[in-house]
Amino acid sequence: MTALATFRVALRALQRNKLRSLLTMLGIVIGVGAVIAMVGIGNGAKSQVEAQIATLGQNVILIFPGSTSSGGVQSGSGGVGTLKLEDAKAIADEVPGVVAVSPGTRVVAQLGFGNQNWSTSVAGEAPEYFDIRQWEIIEGAGFTEQDVRSAAKVAVIGATVALQLFGEENPLGQIMRIRNVPFQVIGVLKPKGMSIMGSDQDDVVVVPFTTVMKRLSGGTNLRLITVQSAGENWTQSVVDGLSDLMRQRHRLAQDRDNDFIVRSQQEIAEMATATSKVLRLLLGAIASVSLVVGGIGIMNIMLVSVTERTREIGIRIALGAHGTDIMKQFLIEAVTLSSLGGVLGILLGLGTSTLLSRFAGWPTLTSPDAIIVAFLFSAAVGVFFGLYPAKKAAALDPIDALRYE
């Protein structure tokens, strides 16, 4: 029997029991629908997180002060100034694969302009900071090496600060006060939006780090060092290299923990996506249970169908059908059921993700890969669960089958 003729016979058998076929498919429909919706939501969340992580800059490695212990008393992270300006310089000079380094200081300060005031974090950084974080200055310009050397009272402000302090006025060239020290605004940063932690990245003032040390806080301890590696492939070797260098510089014995913390952008991304990974696994488990239950439903109905049609099978075998002809017929029936269920499930899943993104505001992103995999998987479910009933049908004895009432 030709494949086309077999397919027609199978399709007709399914048409005869429309409601039953539909109900049988339901398990697969829900399973595949759940997979598609899940992948859509998961990918959407992932791409959102990735977009946020990209605001960190490119190939960025951050070094924070860690805990020190003296005489068994641990200070806690960031408690003691273990990061020094010299560390930043050494990293820039000695670690291969490092493109740029910006030593960072942070101080929370009250800003003032005219009768407006605003409290924010003031970042002391090197001129390279804007490049490393790929942070465009939309008005004016950044500060220079010369400004760093002279601890110039110049500031580049974020969009939130510009709005809060200057409102409608053009902030460029204005003199504002930071802890009552007058600073000239020389640049305005492009808005970056929320960070992965949910804080407003635009609520910031960036000044040369020397200015913070000399005019705002005093002291030469760093709150972080921002390092840019030459590329993604370099990241690990740079992390290893600068860790070794720092341990050496801090004279840490073999058995002592690092007194600094190194985080690469990839690590931060992994941490941020860890929860969504768990969620995806959970949804995936639910979806696969649903697919298995759907498959068992198909097997059950196919077994019923084989029993119901014992006489028909007997007739076909008596008229010269081979076992493989009968097997193909029932297998195609099962696969048609499951893959039709798969198609309906894909539509259901796409509909659900569209509704979720429209009404619940969840970002969803459906990939064609997921659709193809879901379809193939549903077809495979049909083959797997249809095989036993089909084999049972093919093995029927024609004499008994013809006598079956």
Added chain:
Amino acid sequence: MPPVIQLDHVWKTYRSVDVELHAVRDVSLQIQRGEFVAIMGASGSGKSTMMNILGCLDKPTQGRFLLDGCDVSTLDRDGLADIRNQKVGFVFQGFNLLTRTSAAENVELPMMYSRHFLSARAMRERALAALAMVGLSNRSDHHPNQLSGGQQQRVAIARALVNQPALLLADEPTGNLDSKTSVEIMEVFQTLNEQGITIVMVTHESDIAQYNKRCLVMRDGVIRSDTIVSDRLNAKAQREALEKA
């Protein structure tokens, strides 16, 4: 030309745990081309087993069976299926048509399982020709539930004929029909036999056997008598007589 059926010392034995049952014992038989044979016998006489062997649905336990010169005893399941498809046409007591399938499609069924490929159009043409042979040209689109018992049996006969088999095998073909329709069906068989088709039928009605040319009577698995039907009935004349009455 070889005989259509040649049985040489054929046995069929069913074994349960400790009992051996010989359904067919040492039967030797020849049926030539163009014969029209009735196999009669009470239930348990072995005629159904005989029928299953002749129809290649079952294989003899011992002995040799040549169907149209081809040794069936050595074939496997698929080989038997091909022989049934090519050399045997089945007509059953219960018609055994596929429900919700048109008469023409029922007749096409053996061609679909044939190892010789036919186009859909060729299949339809041959199906319609077979339906014409049994006088049902105008019913090709009807489903079995739209046809009378006699018409359903004619569709079954058309289906049995469509692959031009060497042997037409009928198992109680009139068992589910009233006497008038039975005569009509026997008329179809007689007409086909006159065209040279070899027919073997199992029946337990002696008046139906009267339409055949040769009559075998089985009892306890052996053929007790093998006679030429002397006072043979003509179905056409019988039908005309019935219509007048």
